[in-house]
Amino acid sequence: MCIIARKIKKIMDFKLTPEQLELQKVAREYAQNELPALADELEETGDPVPKDALMKIGEMGFLGVNTPTEYGGQGLTNLEAIIILEEFGKISSAVGWPVFEANAGPVKVLQHFATDALKERVIPKVCSGEMVVAVSMSEPGAGTGLTDLKTKAEIKGDKIVINGNKRWCSGAGHSDGYVVYARMSDAPAAKGIGAVFVDIDTPGLTFGNNENLMGWRGIPSADIYFDNVEVPIENLLVEPEDGFKKLMETFDLERCGNATMALAQASSALDYVQNYVQEREQFGKPIVDFQAVQIKLADMLMKVEASRLLIHRAVFNAANGLPDILESSSAKCFANEISREVTTTAMQLMGGYGFNKEYGMERKVRDSFGWGIAGGTIDVQKVNIASAMIGRRFNQRAK
Ligand SMILES: Cc1cc2nc3c(=O)[nH]c(=O)nc-3n(C[C@H](O)[C@H](O)[C@H](O)COP(=O)(O)OP(=O)(O)OC[C@H]3O[C@@H](n4cnc5c(N)ncnc54)[C@H](O)[C@@H]3O)c2cc1C
Numbered sequence: 001m002c003i004i005a006r007k008i009k010k011i012m013d014f015k016l017t018p019e020q021l022e023l024q025k026v027a028r029e030y031a032q033n034e035l036p037a038l039a040d041e042l043e044e045t046g047d048p049v050p051k052d053a054l055m056k057i058g059e060m061g062f063l064g065v066n067t068p069t070e071y072g073g074q075g076l077t078n079l080e081a082i083i084i085l086e087e088f089g090k091i092s093s094a095v096g097w098p099v100f101e102a103n104a105g106p107v108k109v110l111q112h113f114a115t116d117a118l119k120e121r122v123i124p125k126v127c128s129g130e131m132v133v134a135v136s137m138s139e140p141g142a143g144t145g146l147t148d149l150k151t152k153a154e155i156k157g158d159k160i161v162i163n164g165n166k167r168w169c170s171g172a173g174h175s176d177g178y179v180v181y182a183r184m185s186d187a188p189a190a191k192g193i194g195a196v197f198v199d200i201d202t203p204g205l206t207f208g209n210n211e212n213l214m215g216w217r218g219i220p221s222a223d224i225y226f227d228n229v230e231v232p233i234e235n236l237l238v239e240p241e242d243g244f245k246k247l248m249e250t251f252d253l254e255r256c257g258n259a260t261m262a263l264a265q266a267s268s269a270l271d272y273v274q275n276y277v278q279e280r281e282q283f284g285k286p287i288v289d290f291q292a293v294q295i296k297l298a299d300m301l302m303k304v305e306a307s308r309l310l311i312h313r314a315v316f317n318a319a320n321g322l323p324d325i326l327e328s329s330s331a332k333c334f335a336n337e338i339s340r341e342v343t344t345t346a347m348q349l350m351g352g353y354g355f356n357k358e359y360g361m362e363r364k365v366r367d368s369f370g371w372g373i374a375g376g377t378i379d380v381q382k383v384n385i386a387s388a389m390i391g392r393r394f395n396q397r398a399k
Contacts (some may be wrong), residue, residue, distance in 0.1 A: 007396070014309070023080055028086040030060060031095070038094035042218030043363060048174050049098050049218070050128070051333035062088070063102040065199070066320065067111065068348075072124035078104075078253060078315035078323070082196070082260050083240025086308075089264025090271070093367040094218025096261055101171065102126050104257025106135035106179035108250045109195065112322075113237050118197060122177060134171030134252075136224055137181040139164070144380050145243065145396065147189040151226060153196045160196050160236060162204075162229040165189035170374065172222035173207040176200050180226075181247065185240040189397075194243035197235040204229040215366030252328040255375055257312045259335035260298070262371035265364040266307065266335075266342035270300050272361065273346040276353075287349075296345050303338035310334050333381035335371035343368045 004284050017023065038053055046370040049057075057063055067073025074080075081103035089096035101107065107126050110133070124186050125131035140151040151164025154311055162182060167179070184194035198205060208223030236247045274297065277288040287293050314327035323331075345365040347354035354361045371379045 001228050011176075020080060020083060022285040023076075024083050024087065026060075027062065027084040030062075031087045035088070035091045035095045039218075041096045042094040043092065044096075046217045046220065047328035048132075048220055049095060050361040054098055054132070056129070057217075057228060058127060061127075061135070062099055063129055064123075064127030066338060067102075067104050067107070067123060067127055071111070071119060072127035077319050078256070079312060079319075082256060082315050085257060085260045086264045086267065089261040090268035092218065092363065093216055093265070093370070094259060096264065097170070097219045098129075098132055099256045100261055101132060101134065101175075104253050104260070106133050106254075108253055108322075109135075109179050109237055109247065110197065113246060113251055114197065115234050115236070115377075117234050122197070125176075129150075132171060132174070132175040132218060133177045133179060134169055134175035135179045135181075136169040136172070138166065138168045140167050143168075147193065149181060149193065151180065152183050153180070153194065154235065155184070155236070158233045160233060161231050162196060162198065162226040162231070164226050166220055166224040168211070169224050170216070170219050170221050172224050173210070173220060178224070179237065180224075181244075184243070186286065187240055188371070191241045193247070194230060194239040195237040197237055198226075198231055202229050202231060204341045212248075214369065215363065216370045217363075249322050249323075251375075252323045253324055255332040255381075256311055256314050256323055257327040258371055258375040259307070261330040262332075262335040262339035262368060263304065263307045264301070265313060266339045266370045267304050269343045269346035269361060269364050270297075270304055273297075273349050275332060276350055280350075293349065296349060300342045300345055303342055307331075307335045307338050324388075325384055327383040329376075329384040329388070332375065333378055333385065336368075336378050336381070339368035339371060340365070370397055 042136065061074050062084055064073030065076050065079050065084055069075040070072055081287050085096060085099050085103060088099045107123060110122055122131060128131060137146055139149050139151060151166060152161050153162045177197055179195055181193060181195050183192050185192045204227040206225045211221045213221060270344050277293055278286050280287050310331040314323040314331045317327060347361045350361055383394065
């Protein structure tokens with residue numbers, strides 16, 4: 001009995017370890033000291049994080065937290081990556097973006113499935129900040145119904161030839177490489193899908209104009225056009241028939257990264273507004289003295305804490321591997337919803353100042369809406385959750 005009790009105590013410890021707290025402190029201090037001015041600049045210009053800033057972030061080790069040391073990473077777990085990501089996302093979505101892409105995004109597809117040659121060529125450069133990799137899945141006719149995608153990648157001898165159109169690629173036009181989902185066999189829907197890595201300077205690859213989005217300034221988004229784009233066979237990532245399944249398994253980690261960025265909008269909004277309501281006075285006293293304000297603060301705190309717990313559970317249970325779909329979709333869905341609620345409540349608590357761009361709260365509101373669409377909408381996460389709960393996939397197709 002004593003032995004069992006000791007084991008249970010060890011497993012159910014919700015506190016971060018002293019090393020994780022130290023890591024969080026280093027990331028927080030770096031983000032808060034080095035990035036706010038850059039975040040404002042990117043919001044103003046719409047430009048992505050410049051290479052010199054990226055290289056500094058890389059030098060600090062923040063771009064390869066959960067990447068094996070043999071590829072230039074820190075060799076830590078997904079939990080440490082997520083802890084750091086929240087600190088960057090709190091400053092802004094734009095400055096957090098490369099950290100998200102490197103630790104939870106498409107680079108993980110390379111880490112798990114690329115040829116050794118491709119891993120060795122790309123991953124160390126991502127860790128150092130020399131390269132950013134984006135993901136290109138969506139198409140004009142394939143959003144939630146991603147398995148309807150039409151872009152083709154045909155293997156011809158030692159080359160792969162890609163033709164088609166992609167949409168909504170965050171990072172399009174400035175990222176150095178793209179994980180491109182494509183149809184690689186005549187098998188229908190998911191069964192025919194694979195993925196290929198494409199370098200930005202490959203002939204035949206062109207980009208549309210930057211989209212004029214409601215938020216996410218500093219993360220340029222554009223269409224991508226493939227006109228007989230040829231890449232070497234070494235750039236093959238996954239093939240049908242199980243390629244799409246593998247992509248979705250790595251996407252379970254991307255969902256946790258998305259959830260963390262959504263959470264970061266909420267947790268930073270709460271950090272800010274918690275001070276604001278103690279400083280702002282009306283009727284001769286701080287507005288925090290009004291019970292209606294206290295109730296809002298308490299609701300916000302519970303949502304932020306619950307969201308962080310769901311995310312930490314998903315990545316902790318995955319350790320160095322990939323989270324399961326029930327835990328990652330629950331974490332994403334909940335974070336996406338509370339992010340919108342918490343940021344808008346914070347904006348309301350700031351009265352006219354919340355509505356003023358100078359104070360940065362409206363940016364968090366706008367960005368939080370993007371996180372609830374990117375990486376699969378809130379409602380489709382609920383379909384995933386119900387499906388995992390019941391134990392079978394629900395066919396979304398008309399026939
Ligand atoms: C800010 C942002 C960044 C993005 N970044 C990228 C990126 O880097 N790479 C990339 O490839 N794509 C990216 N996307 C695209 C994103 O993945 C899609 O927008 C998303 O999957 C939804 O597709 P859609 O826009 O075509 O909407 P639709 O699929 O047309 O959905 C419209 C509405 O219908 C609902 N709906 C549709 N089907 C179902 C269903 N079966 N059950 C329940 N509800 C359903 C949806 O929930 C949604 O509310 C990004 C999008 C945004 C907004």
